[in-house]
Amino acid sequence: MPLGFFEAKSDSSLFLYHTSTITAFILVYVDDIIFMGNSTSHLSIIISRLQDNFPLKDLGQLHYFLGVEASRSSDGLFLSQSQYIQDLLIRADMQYSKPLNSPVSTSSSLSRYDGDSLSDPFLYRNIVGALQYLTLTRPELAFAVNRACQFMHGPTSTHWVAVKRILRYLRHTPHHGLVFRPSASLTLEAYSDADWAGCPDDRRSSTGYCIFLGNNLVSWNSKKKHVVARSSIESEFQALAHATAELCWFQSLLSELRISSIHPPTLWCDNIGATFLSANLVFHSRTKHIEIDLLFVREKVAKKSLLIQYVPTHDQIADIFTKVLYHIGSFFSVTSSRDIRNRNDAIGATIFDHVPQHLRFMCKDFIHLECLIIGSIQHNVFEVRHFCGDRALVTFVKKVLLLFDMESGGCVVELGLELLN
Known part of the structure; x- marks a missing residue:
């Protein structure tokens, strides 16, 4: 179906449309799509043509995409994952844990030889895997999560304590995220x-x-x-x-x-x-x-x-x-x-x-x-x-x-x- 878009060379999920007066972008991930452009009428035409060929539901202004919440204000665009954090805390049974103000302890470093091996490492791997997706809007977690990922093959009790500290930090900061302001x-x-x-x-x-x-x-x-x-x-x-x-x-x-x-x-x-x-x-x-x-x-x-x-x-x-x-x-x-x-x-x-x-x-x-x-x-x-x-x-x-x-x-x-x- 010809719409005039072409695939971006730098990202295969991004499609671009440029004319002298109109610029539009389509970002696709499986069956989730974001439409962006400088002409509302042109975007409406694109969505209408797609609806003629595919079952497509228009959800209006961007507010939620792949677990990332987007909200607009006079200050700019705010991205967060507060609901994702709440679900993660419930999954780890940490929703009532004591909050902490830092994700990593400054008193010790982790080693593969610390602690006793976990009898069932499934929960550790499940939670750490979920934490990786959380770094999309939480850059301050990148180092802590990367360090926890290094022990996926043989997690111990000490490593699990470090992961629980990250969760307790999230309990303290569930609504933190990224703000994008005009520059x-x-x-x-x-x-x-x-x-x-x-x-x-x-x-x-x-x-x-x-x-x-x-x-x-x-x-x-x-x-x-x-x-x-x-x-x-x-x-x-x-x-x-x-x-x-x-x-x-x-x-x-x-x-x-x-x-x-x-x-x-x-x-x-x-x-x-x-x-x-x-x-x-x-x-x-x-x-x-x-x-x-x-x-x-x-x-x-x-x-x-x-x-x-x-x-x-x-x-x-x-x-x-x-x-x-x-x-x-x-x-x-x-x-x-x-x-x-x-x-x-x-x-x-x-x-x-x-x-x-x-x-x-x-x-x-x-x-x-x-x-x-x-x-x-x-x-x-x-x-x-x-x-x-x-x-x-x-x-x-x-x-x-x-x-x-x-x-x-x-x-x-x-x-x-x-x-x-």
Whole structure:
């Protein structure tokens, strides 16, 4: 039945319709369909033509789709899964449990050897499987649920206690969700992070990332690596590569939706060595085992289709996807306000007054400034010389050589020698 729609290349369940005046989208999952467009009359015609050929029921404005509740207000579109949470608590017989304000205990880490084996692991697997679907609207659960999934093959009593803690947290926050607000900017920004050798059993790393479209959080991921990383830079750069791949997919999707941005996506990383490696054109013996990720990311950076920048650890949003945080509330405050890079603390250094704005808005103190300069030095070497002067340049290069030489695999040493010459 010709309706003028074509299948999107980035998502086989999405169908697009574009003319000079009308734009429409159809999102299909089995027998559930969402219609979107800028012309109500055109959408009515499409629904009418489909009803002539298929038994189709029009449910009106979007309010419920695949367990996700959608509600509109003057503030934007709010997505939640409160009814799904209530059903899950009843299934686990936890509807009257004592609420907790965090999904993960900060006092201990889980191991496969903790506790006694469960006599019937069915309930554990059933509940954890259901929790995975809940992360669609609850990004703060991604790390806790991913960690619980790692013990599906042999859950123990300790693992079940950890899962019950997640449920008790849901008992405390059944109505939390995601808010999508209108945004003046449609630029993509991403944060990536890694917890090097964080697993006590096999010392594999956990990686995570989150992506914002304007001010709205649109994608996130928490995952344990399949191989052991030999250095923190390796694990951080693997996280960078995963986030870069997701950004490429989003760029492709937005292109098909005919949404463009004049600025390339920005990927924020709190590892200075990994940040510099993305722009360094020289290979080293210590980076040969991650050359595929290096080439993939460097190609995007060289084409100026991706900008990688340093962000201080205390402003790293992706931390919540890789490790246990003491204050989960900081994640909500950061993701809701998006003010983490608008701080302009007075640091009392004359040199700071001459720092370009694109470096200054990320700095908390002079040490962070030094790291930022080293991280973006490949592109700003003349600018750095201009506002730093020889003495300041020598001082901060020496500091960074001492702090980051071992981790960066020699990259900073070469950089320092180049600048000092």
